[in-house]
Amino acid sequence: MATLITERVDDRVVDLPSTHAAPRARKYFPWLVFALTFALLLSDYMSRQVLSAVFPFLKLEWALTDTELGGLTSVVALTVGVLAVPLSLLGDRWGRVRSIVLMAVIWSLATAGSAVAANYEQLMLARVFIGVGEAAYGSVGLAVVLAVFPVYRRASLTGAFMAGGSFGSVLGVALGGALAVQFGWRWSFAAMAILGLVLVVAYRALISDKKLEAHRVASPTDGQPVAAPGGRAKLRSLFSTPSVIAAYVGSGLQLFIAGSLFAWLPSYLGRAYGLAPDKAAGVAAIAILFMGVGMIVCGAVTDRLSRTVAIRKWTTAIVYTSASLVCLGVGFSLNPGGAQLLLLAVGVFFAAGTSGPAGAMVSNLTHESIRATALGTLTLANNLLGLAAGPLVTGILADKFGLVGAMKIVPIVAVGALIALLIGRKFYLRSLAKVNAHSVTR
Numbered sequence: 001m002a003t004l005i006t007e008r009v010d011d012r013v014v015d016l017p018s019t020h021a022a023p024r025a026r027k028y029f030p031w032l033v034f035a036l037t038f039a040l041l042l043s044d045y046m047s048r049q050v051l052s053a054v055f056p057f058l059k060l061e062w063a064l065t066d067t068e069l070g071g072l073t074s075v076v077a078l079t080v081g082v083l084a085v086p087l088s089l090l091g092d093r094w095g096r097v098r099s100i101v102l103m104a105v106i107w108s109l110a111t112a113g114s115a116v117a118a119n120y121e122q123l124m125l126a127r128v129f130i131g132v133g134e135a136a137y138g139s140v141g142l143a144v145v146l147a148v149f150p151v152y153r154r155a156s157l158t159g160a161f162m163a164g165g166s167f168g169s170v171l172g173v174a175l176g177g178a179l180a181v182q183f184g185w186r187w188s189f190a191a192m193a194i195l196g197l198v199l200v201v202a203y204r205a206l207i208s209d210k211k212l213e214a215h216r217v218a219s220p221t222d223g224q225p226v227a228a229p230g231g232r233a234k235l236r237s238l239f240s241t242p243s244v245i246a247a248y249v250g251s252g253l254q255l256f257i258a259g260s261l262f263a264w265l266p267s268y269l270g271r272a273y274g275l276a277p278d279k280a281a282g283v284a285a286i287a288i289l290f291m292g293v294g295m296i297v298c299g300a301v302t303d304r305l306s307r308t309v310a311i312r313k314w315t316t317a318i319v320y321t322s323a324s325l326v327c328l329g330v331g332f333s334l335n336p337g338g339a340q341l342l343l344l345a346v347g348v349f350f351a352a353g354t355s356g357p358a359g360a361m362v363s364n365l366t367h368e369s370i371r372a373t374a375l376g377t378l379t380l381a382n383n384l385l386g387l388a389a390g391p392l393v394t395g396i397l398a399d400k401f402g403l404v405g406a407m408k409i410v411p412i413v414a415v416g417a418l419i420a421l422l423i424g425r426k427f428y429l430r431s432l433a434k435v436n437a438h439s440v441t442r
Contacts, residue, residue: 159299
């Protein structure tokens with residue numbers, strides 16, 4: 001019989017089943033699942049963000065505006081946002097591993113299509129299909145990872161997993177820039193496609209839904225509504241509390257900033273500092289890598305501080321958002337130089353720090369049977385409010401005010417994220433009380 005651990009929710013105490021007594025058989029397979037699922041996430045973002053490294057080449061060859069370039073980035077995130085929930089629901093129903101394999105094949109083939117695009121319209125179509133393939137991967141992949149690890153690691157795992165987006169962007173931008181300079185921009189896309197297909201073969205050979213079920217860790221969280229035994233939670237529970245809704249909105253608005261940095265930082269460095277495309281891509285890659293490290297560190301700090309006081313998830317997210325607002329806002333307002341780069345580095349570190357806490361919040365307030373769908377809803381918010389809107393709006397602002405002027409405006413969006421997170425924190429105790437009461441009465 002499982003022992004109990006105690007979680008303090010501000011001034012309230014909740015007893016939770018302990019997940020420490022996991023069988024030794026779980027020791028290695030969960031980390032294999034994490035490693036391969038993370039590797040595919042790297043491929044996902046390499047395929048998505050390699051475009052940023054070839055912006056200067058496309059702008060010159062096809063005479064594109066900044067708005068058109070931003071549109072090529074935003075269309076992927078927009079497609080992901082629109083399809084994330086229905087495809088995540090399909091993944092919950094059809095089988096998560098089968099869904100992951102199919103999605104990776106689609107985005108890899110679409111990336112190969114980008115390499116042979118003859119004009120802007122064909123490249124735009126290929127980018128749409130990259131979005132189709134990637135739409136539910138973040139949510140389904142994260143649900144697969146969380147299913148085989150104990151609850152007390154959720155913010156850390158979510159932050160580390162989502163940091164794969166930054167690391168994949170780093171690799172995509174850096175490798176893509178180098179390949180574009182040496183062999184032409186088409187080889188940048190081709191290399192990403194080949195890598196994706198190799199990883200698909202490895203994933204299919206080593207992981208299956210049957211193995212995942214055998215290693216599943218069954219444990220309620222600090223507020224997870226419990227479905228009937230063997231049943232499935234109602235979809236309306238995706239929006240059952242103000243705090244869940246605030247987590248969606250706050251996370252999405254904060255990722256507006258991260259999305260803008262992903263897409264435009266290489267071009268900003270090229271225009272503000274006069275760097276060549278490959279050098280600008282390399283420096284931007286380092287910055288985006290720093291963002292990924294920030295996501296991991298912020299997630300780990302959140303888990304550490306909120307393990308016995310659950311409301312601290314919100315407090316840490318508020319701190320991360322505030323830090324990015326101040327440092328990026330001041331940094332982009334300064335003239336190019338050492339002081340600017342230092343402030344931008346700190347701001348970039350915290351720019352996506354809310355990802356881990358937000359994923360943990362959503363996971364804790366939804367049942368495992370629809371967790372991929374819940375994380376798909378978070379993906380919808382992250383993409384529509386953030387990763388899709390950021391690059392496109394920044395491109396529009398750049399055409400009007402110049403890219404340097406546009407980047408001064410981008411950090412202001414963090415104010416909206418702060419408001420949402422403060423609202424979520426205010427209602428968190430009430431939200432937990434509601435789902436805990438629901439758990440008892442079902």
